[in-house]
Amino acid sequence: MAATGAGRATTAGRMLDLLRTQGTLSRVELAERTGLTPATITNTVRRLIDAGLVHEIGRGHQRGRGQPRRLLELDPAAWHAVGIQVDRTTTTIVVLDFAGTRVAGASLRGSGGERPETTIAALVEHVTDLLRHSGIAPERVLGAGLVTHGPQDRERGMLLTAQPDPAWLEFPLTRTLAERLGIPVLLENDATAAAFGEQWAGTVPADTFGLIYMASGIGGGVIVDGESYRGRTSNAVEIGHIALGGGRAPCLCGNNGCAQAEASPGTVVAQALADASLAARLGIRGGPEDTLADFERLARAWRTGDRAAAALLERSARWIGQAAVTLVNLFDLDTVVLAGPAFATAGPLYRRQVAAELEQRALTRALSRPGVHLAANVETAAAIGGALHVLRTMPVDVPRPPAVIGSG
Amino acid sequence: MAATGAGRATTAGRMLDLLRTQGTLSRVELAERTGLTPATITNTVRRLIDAGLVHEIGRGHQRGRGQPRRLLELDPAAWHAVGIQVDRTTTTIVVLDFAGTRVAGASLRGSGGERPETTIAALVEHVTDLLRHSGIAPERVLGAGLVTHGPQDRERGMLLTAQPDPAWLEFPLTRTLAERLGIPVLLENDATAAAFGEQWAGTVPADTFGLIYMASGIGGGVIVDGESYRGRTSNAVEIGHIALGGGRAPCLCGNNGCAQAEASPGTVVAQALADASLAARLGIRGGPEDTLADFERLARAWRTGDRAAAALLERSARWIGQAAVTLVNLFDLDTVVLAGPAFATAGPLYRRQVAAELEQRALTRALSRPGVHLAANVETAAAIGGALHVLRTMPVDVPRPPAVIGSG
DNA sequence: ACGTTTAATTTAACGCGTTAATAATAAACA
DNA sequence: TGTTTATTATTAACGCGTTAAATTAAACGT
Structure with missing residues (x-):
């Protein structure tokens, strides 16, 4: 069974990850799973609650005597993240809330032999539509994870391959998309994203x-x-x-x-x-x-x-x-x-x-x-993994994160 | 160029690693290379000097005006480590001082088709001799790194292969050797040890x-x-x-x-x-x-x-x-x-x-x-890597470390 | 009903890192 | 020679983790 959960190195980040995968957890359980001490959990949870990312949702069912465990839960509406997987034959878009629940999704034609500008224009249109129809305020969207196949420069947000068209090679993908969407965009590899997406779905017991x-x-x-x-x-x-x-x-x-x-x-x-x-x-x-x-x-x-x-x-x-x-x-x-x-x-x-x-x-x-x-979810795992990457690595305890372009 | 150096995760350990690879460094240089602050360096260096692991050796040549840099150096005699590489055809033993300098070495026949008891008896004899002839006090020997080929259980210090003889499979190698030598023994893979040994020799510019x-x-x-x-x-x-x-x-x-x-x-x-x-x-x-x-x-x-x-x-x-x-x-x-x-x-x-x-x-x-x-050193790189592993991962700031058997 | 027991959480004191400000030292210069 | 200046090293205050002790809330036993 996964002990810690992936992603962010910070204590607060690891706790958010755990709450995301487990749904609800008490402070003791957080302490057990992170390996941190109850004292640290108390302090960190207080900060997360003050930031509006987490709230108490009730008390766990009593196990013997003693003070009951107070259950904690992510506030799903605190943030949203977009996952965009672009392949030659299909493009998959998902929107996750802060708890990692899929709240919207779309599937459209792939990039085929198009030039990047064309693909990006279509992406911007579909993502904006999807967010508008789901009633998600743009300033509550943490960012988007763009998932593609083949060699990438994740720092600069570019592909290092001339497929599907030479114009994609070193085209400033994440920068352009971030400007058009008005949110930060991270680049991620399709297989890596699918791995995290599947682990998230619970298929993988390791x-x-x-x-x-x-x-x-x-x-x-x-x-x-x-x-x-x-x-x-x-x-x-x-x-x-x-x-x-x-x-x-x-x-x-x-x-x-x-x-x-x-x-x-x-x-x-x-x-x-x-x-x-x-x-x-x-x-x-x-x-x-x-x-x-x-x-x-x-x-x-x-x-x-x-x-x-x-x-x-x-x-x-x-x-x-x-x-x-x-x-x-x-x-x-x-x-x-x-x-x-x-x-x-x-x-x-x-x-x-x-x-x-x-x-x-x-x-x-x-x-x-x-x-x-x-x-479990062969078609959307990669897009979900892209969105999860955003939820896990972008700073969440600021009112509006700076528009980081590179990866983390 | 390697930025940090490998091994221990602690601050003191990273500083020792750097001094070992660089020979002498001033506090500012340590700060630059570790990314830590001068304040931390001051405090950590004080502890290392008090523990007798490091000393000031002089002042760096003046670069412009300002207070001159005081150079620091490992005390080579603070500890020693043994590296033992056992292969079917050859066995290589090296002794490094705390600065990583090779102070003794031997090469003998390999394990051939022997049973582990036989090989270990020969190793104990040669290592003890080597230390005695080099005038190294046993209590100043931090430990030994045993380097072998093939699958291992590094935690338990056993081989997971029936080569060269079925008796080696799950034989308590590091425990037995540690008892006979009176020092802790770590197990390491031959290729990994050689990699660190070569990096140490300076062959690898990455x-x-x-x-x-x-x-x-x-x-x-x-x-x-x-x-x-x-x-x-x-x-x-x-x-x-x-x-x-x-x-x-x-x-x-x-x-x-x-x-x-x-x-x-x-x-x-x-x-x-x-x-x-x-x-x-x-x-x-x-x-x-x-x-x-x-x-x-x-x-x-x-x-x-x-x-x-x-x-x-x-x-x-x-x-x-x-x-x-x-x-x-x-x-x-x-x-x-x-x-x-x-x-x-x-x-x-x-x-x-x-x-x-x-x-x-x-x-x-x-x-x-x-x-x-x-x-650069095709024959002894692995044994040197085994000894380095000991210098890098075993606790050094205690008078005599506890006889840890497993790996770190 | 009420003290005891048990478990969860919180508070207090401290360790080890940080940043910011201060002290020490030697070259440069009037 | 004394002052200025650049550089190195140290100290002070604080952040975020730790451990140890204290507090809170429920269940148990009489």
């Missing part, structure tokens, strides 16, 4: 685990003791671009045989198109924005017993399984989570294959049986 | 880097911001057991195609033995304790232009290069260090091959040119 995120690309994230492994430049765990046993397919990164090139939904769909009868039978479209929809068609065909579809998906799943083995062995993990829209229907097939590979090949398989979990 | 350690086994270590990545159970970066492109050789871990099975010195020597003329020409022995000596023969043959030897080593180096690519891409690194006795002579060949692979295939190769360094 606070040390790896996550494989599959949308149009394949990403990876590692959480150790509730903190994400970030490496040198926050672009770690690029599991989509490791070469494994005998692949030959050329990858956009310039190498051959990457997991991305061999096993991603785009590749699987391309293989399906090569099989004319299969493509016709399932109505595969093959357009660049149809990848996930086409992949869904294959997954549904697998579920209804289509042999050809099953063969393609299983080949991809074996690759993902091998990537999982490398992930687990190098990062010393025993739990892997599969998340992202690609697993919406095909999830169980991938879960089974990844579990089989891990049980056969993970180094510590004798010491602890590797666990593989399918994300 | 404080975020990966290290590949090759003795009879292949190990890996990752240092991020001066701290080692440890994962869930301190057994991370098992780079010897990741499967890469198309290997088939069975490995002791139960899988096929591990880097360990395809590229380790043992494998290279076995391949050399299969070539009767090569084996005869170089005098390859082939015994289990001769592996490194045989590997050295191959390396020297390569250096004098032997084609067959070169082919074998280059095949191994390509594997190591691929492992390095995976390491760099997953952990988001741009610097790799090669360490361990296997690189004593063959180092340059491996360095060239690893650099070539990284320049061709590392994901961030466009953003920062990957650097590959050959360890």
Whole structure:
């Protein structure tokens, strides 16, 4: 069971995190879970109550004699946060209140081959609409977490990749979006965000685990003791671009045989198109924005017993399984989570294959049986993780936080 | 350049680390490098001087006007630490004084196929002798760092592997050794220890880097911001057991195609033995304790232009290069260090091959040119790292520390 | 009904870091 | 030689955590 919770290093922040995941807690429970002393809890809770972030909500049911525990709860309306996940094929927006409850959401077309200005304009419109319709005052919005795939400069809020279009490379994404929305914007990696989103959803019974995120690309994230492994430049765990046993397919990164090139939904769909009868039978479209929809068609065909579809998906799943083995062995993990829209229907097939590979090949398989979990919320986990990142890392005890652009 | 230095989390510990790496520093310099305030430095230095760990050694050369900086220095005789690296083919022992200077060392046969009791008896004898001959009082020895290959339970001080003999599995190594030596013993992984040892030697110009350690086994270590990545159970970066492109050789871990099975010195020597003329020409022995000596023969043959030897080593180096690519891409690194006795002579060949692979295939190769360094002290880096671990993590401001067995 | 027991919370004193102000020292200069 | 000035080191006041002791509120036992 997760001991502390992630995010902010400060005492007040850790207490807010705990209240967010646990709903209500008494002061003693906060003391037990943070490892801090009751005295510190008293003082910190007083500050949080004075700041309007927390309130007492009643007394816990009496356990024997003694003064009853007074339960504390976050004030959900204290702040809100927006999570925006942009992928080539889909964009997902969520709005969370301060307690982490999803109060609004939307799903729209992905960035496709657009230029960043176009995508940002659409995002601003949808986010503003969403906030207006939910009746959330703009000055009560703490910030937005922008979640994308691939290498990023989180400090400067830019992508370090020329996909989907060269114009995205080093475009000042978070700065532009922050100016247009009037709130601070943080940048985050899709797999890392999904990892935190899933942990938040309660799917993961551990606070040390790896996550494989599959949308149009394949990403990876590692959480150790509730903190994400970030490496040198926050672009770690690029599991989509490791070469494994005998692949030959050329990858956009310039190498051959990457997991991305061999096993991603785009590749699987391309293989399906090569099989004319299969493509016709399932109505595969093959357009660049149809990848996930086409992949869904294959997954549904697998579920209804289509042999050809099953063969393609299983080949991809074996690759993902091998990537999982490398992930687990190098990062010393025993739990892997599969998340992202690609697993919406095909999830169980991938879960089974990844579990089989891990049980056969993970180094510590004798010491602890590797666990593989399918994300509870494959489609919105990343966007939720982006919003959570904002709730967890931005300063909340000031009336209106300064418009920080970079990350924390 | 490394900003802080690794190890202890406490203020006093960080200051000792800095004095150890820098030799002498004034209070202002300590303040600049730790990021702490001059006031804290004054108070902490006073405590360290009172404890006899640090003393003023003179004044820095005057820079303009103002009060001159008073230089501080560790008292080398305040404590000593022992580093013991045990491998199948070699055992290396070093003694460091409190300033980290090597004051004694020895090299003896490895553990071979012995039972742990036998190895420990030999270690106790050699360590005791070494200390006696160096005139170091036992009560001035802070502890010993025991460095081994493969999975460990650092808390309990046990190996989690049945190599070299099943009796080693869960044998209470550090407890037994601590009792016999009369000093606390910490357990550490060979690659991690070598990483810290090399950083200490000054080879590595970064404080975020990966290290590949090759003795009879292949190990890996990752240092991020001066701290080692440890994962869930301190057994991370098992780079010897990741499967890469198309290997088939069975490995002791139960899988096929591990880097360990395809590229380790043992494998290279076995391949050399299969070539009767090569084996005869170089005098390859082939015994289990001769592996490194045989590997050295191959390396020297390569250096004098032997084609067959070169082919074998280059095949191994390509594997190591691929492992390095995976390491760099997953952990988001741009610097790799090669360490361990296997690189004593063959180092340059491996360095060239690893650099070539990284320049061709590392994901961030466009953003920062990957650097590959050959360890300055391939043979003793791990033992030195083990001793450093003791100096850095054991309490030093008590007259005689309690006999802590576990790790820190 | 009322003192005793138990558990939760609060208060008091202190440790170790901070920032701001002060003291000490030697070069620069009249 | 005495004063000014720049730099280093120290002291003073305070913030946020700690531990130890005190206070509060319910349940138990007679």
